[in-house]
Amino acid sequence: MRSQPLRLFRSELRLVFGRRRNQALLAVLSTAPILIGIAVRVSSPGGDGEGPAFLGQITQNGLFLAFTALTVTLPFFLPLSVAVVSGEAIAGEASSGTLRNLLVVPVDRTRLLLVKYASIVVFGLAAALVVWGVGLIVGLLLFPHGAVTLLSGTTVSFANALGRALLVALYVAAMLAGVGAIGAFFSTLTEVPMGAMAATAVLTIISEIVGAVPQVRVIWPYLFTTPWLAFGDLLRSPVPLHAMAIGLLTEGVYIALFLLLAWARLTTKDISS
Amino acid sequence: MPADPSPAIATRGLTKRFRSGQVAVDGIDLMVPRGCVYGFLGPNGSGKTTTIRMLLGLVSATEGEHELLGESMPAHAASVLPRVGALVEGPAFHPYLSGRANLMRLDAGDRSVAAAGAGRRVDEALERVGLAAAAGKRYRNYSLGMRQRLGLAGALLRPRDLLVLDEPTNGLDPQGTREVRTLVRELGAEGSTVFLSSHLLSEIEQVSTHVGVMSHGRLVFQGTLTALRQAAGVRVRVETTRPDEAAAVMRALGTGTTAVHATSGVTSSVVADLSDGDGTPVDTAQLVEQLVKAGVPVHEVVVERPDLEDLFVELTGEGFDVDQ
Incomplete structure (x- = not known):
């Protein structure tokens, strides 16, 4: 019958986005660009050279607030919210006992995993777009806009810059999809959603800590968090694609690996909850 | 009903066998004919729920095989499970969704x-279990009885050839229990196997x-209810002064x-099964006649029909120790 696979997916999206806690996560994320915007607006315009990337550019063009907000939330708040939603995915159904109901409907275990993962990816995209979108709106309200001077010094039209900004949000969403795959895997290991969420968040933070220790520089290329901030390249002209391509590849490998592990675990697991 | 053999x-x-080495279900041969209402009986912890989970493919069997509606499981789960409605170990739903939204998700x-x-x-499933009025209420605000009904509604979302209901009256008040009983009879009458x-x-x-x-993971009796009653056996007790x-x-x-x-007082009691298991039962009238003819003083003759409860306890053991 037509559109059957999408029915469960839609139901899953309703579950994820209908949940108060997840709505609260998105609301908290949206405060980041608002706070940064207000802080920059009320402070003196001469504070360049310190703070997160692009902070100095905000006063020249509001569009940069969207980039700054993504840069600020990407190391912690964004992966944390994806960890919450992905850790919940299977473990949440297991802890409430609803997993057994779905499986006897029957929902094939592979299909369930794919639907769950797809909705995690959508949530990650939504989270990135919320930060980006609110940053854009607040930025345009509080700061000047118009043609944008890129990091490389070239000036592009506002529409061009807007397109680049959207690509940044998509790149961030792809990075979050890596966190989501890890979370989905942890979620198949336990019936305690909090455990899976915490494990995912902790793994992300450990990866970031390791990524900040120069003595272990040799393993940096293998960390899933290393390529996250490569989206800054989108603000150069011409765009250097190398770092971002590596980033997408790294994330792709992590996604494939952890989804495979999750699949192997879920399809052989005894559902005793 | 189609004559499917x-x-x-x-x-x-x-x-x-669990990883701990504990054997929850021990080589059982279930045989549930089409169209019957099959009571799967056993004390808590005797392996009923694990069996049900294996039947539905939630838990993999360590050994053995099984078929549902003529199709081998779990290989054909995708084609056979839609024809099977199930309520496994009590109802489980998303607490913050309404009863109706929960069923929509299953559908x-x-x-x-x-x-x-x-x-x-x-809506029809909710109607059938008498939950239509509370359909829009969040599951977390449901009473235990309403939750149980919602679980049943989930099993009845579409016409089913087989319904597997694990303790469907758990937590229901007497009125609810009676309604479930009626529902099970109706389903049986409609041709579903329950x-x-x-x-x-x-x-x-x-x-x-x-x-x-079931007892301690084994299937200790299987047959018609009539056969179970017969297995219970009718006994006769004769009170006499000359017991031997x-x-x-x-x-x-x-x-x-x-x-x-030996009983206190003058008489002793002789207790005997009226049937030796494979012969026709002994006629009590004849028994008394023969006793009198043999000069045995008969003080009292009582025919005892043990109820199924006694037989059940006899089959499954009793006491407070939890079955492993």
């Missing part, structure tokens, strides 16, 4: 039905045609196990 449920040597997962009829299917688990004999006895009794002679007369007539119990 394959049983609704058939298992051969179905076994579940959304079912690839065997068209999306178009979802609302109608859900596989009903319970630890309460009284519940099974009232609706079932067939019975399987009475016992001899009774054995000569073909009684089963015959034993003499």
Whole structure:
């Protein structure tokens, strides 16, 4: 019958986005660009050279607030919210006992995993777009806009810059999809959603800590968090694609690996909850 | 009903050994004919729920195989499970969704039905279990009885050939229990096979045609309810002052196990199974006649029909120790 696979997916999206806690996560994320915007607006315009990337550019063009907000939330708040939603995915159904109901409907275990993962990816995209979108709106309200001077010094039209900004949000969403795959895997290991969420968040933070220790520089290329901030390249002209391509590849490998592990675990697991 | 010869449920040597080495289900051979109401009886912890989980493919069997509606499981789960409605170990739903939204979610997962009829299917199922009025209420605000009903509604989302209901009356008040009983009878009358688990004999006895009794992971009895009643055996107790002679007369007539119990006072009692298991039962009138002829003073003759409860306890053991 037509559109059957999408029915469960839609139901899953309703579950994820209908949940108060997840709505609260998105609301908290949206405060980041608002706070940064207000802080920059009320402070003196001469504070360049310190703070997160692009902070100095905000006063020249509001569009940069969207980039700054993504840069600020990407190391912690964004992966944390994806960890919450992905850790919940299977473990949440297991802890409430609803997993057994779905499986006897029957929902094939592979299909369930794919639907769950797809909705995690959508949530990650939504989270990135919320930060980006609110940053854009607040930025345009509080700061000047118009043609944008890129990091490389070239000036592009506002529409061009807007397109680049959207690509940044998509790149961030792809990075979050890596966190989501890890979370989905942890979620198949336990019936305690909090455990899976915490494990995912902790793994992300450990990866970031390791990524900040120069003595272990040799393993940096293998960390899933290393390529996250490569989206800054989108603000150069011409765009250097190398770092971002590596980033997408790294994330792709992590996604494939952890989804495979999750699949192997879920399809052989005894559902005793 | 189509004359399909394959049983609704058939298992051969179905076994579940947990990683801890504990054997939860020990080589059971279930045989559930089509169209029957099968009572799956056993104390808590006897392996009923693990068996049900294996039947539905939630838990993999360590050994043995099984078929549902003639199709081997879990290989054909995708084609056979849509025809099976199940309530496993009590209801489980998303607490912050309404009863109706919860059922819509289950319906959304079912690839065997068209999306178009979802609302109608859900409303009919809610109607059937008497939950239509509370359909929009959040599950977390449901009483235990309402939750149980919602679980049943989930099993009844579409017409099913087989219903597997694990303790469906758990937590229901007497009125609710009676409604579930009526529902099970209706489903049976409509031609569905109902596989009903319970630890309460009284519940099974009232609706079932067939019975399987589990104890410590083994299937210790399987057959029709009538056969179970017969297995319970009718016994006769004779009070007499000359018990040994009475016992001899009774054995000569073909009684089963015959034993003499000394009782306080003048008489002793001789207790015997009226049937030795494979012969026709001994006629009590004839027994008395023979006793009198043999000069045995008969003070009292009582025919004892042990109820199924006693047999159940006898089959499954009793006491407070939890089955492993």
